[in-house]
Amino acid sequence: MTNSPLTPGIVPSRLPADRIARNFADHTPPLDGHEALVAADRCYFCHDAPCVTACPTSIDIPLFIRQIATGTAESAATTIWTQNILGGMCARVCPTETLCEEVCVREVAEGKPVEIGRLQRFATDRAMARGLHPFVRAPRTGKSVAVVGAGPAGLACAHRLALHGHDVVVYERRAKAGGLNEFGIASYKSTGGFAQAEVDWLLQIGGITIKTGVELGRDITLDGLLSTHDAVFLGIGLGGVNALRAPGEDKAGVTDAVDFIAELRQTTDLTTLPIGRDVVVIGGGMTAVDAAVQSKLLGAENVTIVYRRGQERMSASGYEQDHATSAGVRIICNAAPVAVHGNGAVREVEFGYMADTPAGLQPTGETFRLKADQVFKAIGQTLTGAPDGSTLEGGKIAALPARVWAGGDCTGGGEDLTVTAVAQGRDAAEDIHLALMGVAG
Known part of the structure; x- marks a missing residue:
């Protein structure tokens, strides 16, 4: 997107540096401790809460808000991460206004929902700042899984597999892990290098190796991965x-x-x-x-x-x-x-x-x-480099060979959202784990 003689109207520095810095500051500033307590106090802690059903990762929202209200934000973060290991980023980029907050009882009755997204960010940010990673890896199983794509689906899958004791190698075509969270959302939604900080935090589980600059179909093949790993997860996104x-x-x-x-x-x-x-x-x-x-x-x-x-x-x-x-x-x-x-x-x-x-x-x-x-x-993306042996439906992966799973934007069955990709990666990891351990699904 560099300037050239053919595009004289496209130039840098249309605004001074201080103005741009203000423009790209945090779009939704975080809650402080007092604000979080006030926001949490508005929750009715509903039984069979509709917000939980509306969350693609099924976070126990009333529980984590109650934990914030009782001064245990670190416990609230653990509740969030148990279902959504990328809960910090999802708190920033999820369209909560059409998911959990849209069905909040407060929204229905008063037109002002509980600020679920901001409360989720409060809990996860506080716990990460204090160095909390509340998961302990199970003993090694001796099984190895290849994850292709270090986006939300691939990272969620990798973390859950590592948690179960499997060794995971993540192959990523870009120079950095993060996928959509790192490369595909507005900068003012995720400031201060948070996407990479969250990746580094996630890797604290151990057992995950990330190899960047490696592309399926160019540097590796599905058959090759299946020959060196016990299972493969594809979170390749939509490249076209x-x-x-x-x-x-x-x-x-x-x-x-x-x-x-x-x-x-x-x-x-x-x-x-x-x-x-x-x-x-x-x-x-x-x-x-x-x-x-x-x-x-x-x-x-x-x-x-x-x-x-x-x-x-x-x-x-x-x-x-x-x-x-x-x-x-x-x-x-x-x-x-x-x-x-x-x-x-x-x-x-x-x-x-x-x-x-x-x-x-x-x-x-x-x-x-x-x-x-x-x-x-910005008229939509398409799948590029569909793996051999896969079946496409509507331009996305619908069926795969044995020992291969997929999730995220490259598959159908959900909106192209970070939170949906996390849910699909997490659930695929559970299926892979059962298969590797010989447990019928």
Whole structure:
């Protein structure tokens, strides 16, 4: 995404360093001790609490909030981590407004839920700061498992397998572990290097070796892993990005939003990161919102999200949509890209209005153009390098050979969320453990 003669409008330092630092500070500051006690006191500690059912990892939310209320935050953290070993990051990035907090009795009765996410962060942050890792590895079983992908699913799987006494080797194609948590979320949601700190904390269980710069299909094969390990877990995510299928999308200034977010997350000095003056983001999910908001925070003057369906169909939550608009991002719905215009570099994007009919999306015949010197594609990702012997359904892994499991974004059966990936990795580890120990599932 570096500047070039073809993209003169994409430049760094649109804002002074102090302004950028403020813009990318912690979006939701942590609760202090008194605030946590006040927030915990609002919980009714419901029997058969709906918030537990709404949590993909089934954390005992009333229990951990009661533990905070009684001054035992470290115990609360253990309650969280027992179900969700990446509970610290999930407390930062989970769309709690559409999960646990949406069904909170306080939300239903008063329109103001218990702040479950912030309380979860309070407990896990406090326990990590005090060096607590409350898990002891079982005696070694002599079994070895390969985990491909060091994202949320792979890390959750690796930790649970190591906890059971298995030796785990994690193969990661990038230079760092963390996956989506490290490379794929807005910087203001996870500040201070927390993603890597959480990985380092997780590895304290022992028995896990991470090998970076190793890619399935290039450096290793599934057959090779099966010959050296007793089982394999695939948490390979989605490596490809869907095409716009509009003429001109190969022009300079048109970039994948996931690459922009990853570069931003790895840039130590954000004043050096080039950004356009007129930015258009195409898509309607969290990636689109994160790219758009961060463009605005870097100093883009005009940022517009364009989504092909109605706003109610956007996969980004209402809370995130409101956050985008409050940051100065415009959202245009029911419009799809027709062409990218410009002489070598993007200068405008042409869109056609769409109607959502029983026969599917249909163009209305009306078009409009948006000025743009930078365009981010956020229209979904695709699976790349599907392993031999796997069966795909809807572009994701649906069936695998013997001794191979999978979880996270590369599989179907859930939303593409960190918390869902953690649940799938954890549950796969339990299945793998039973299989390795000869216990019928």
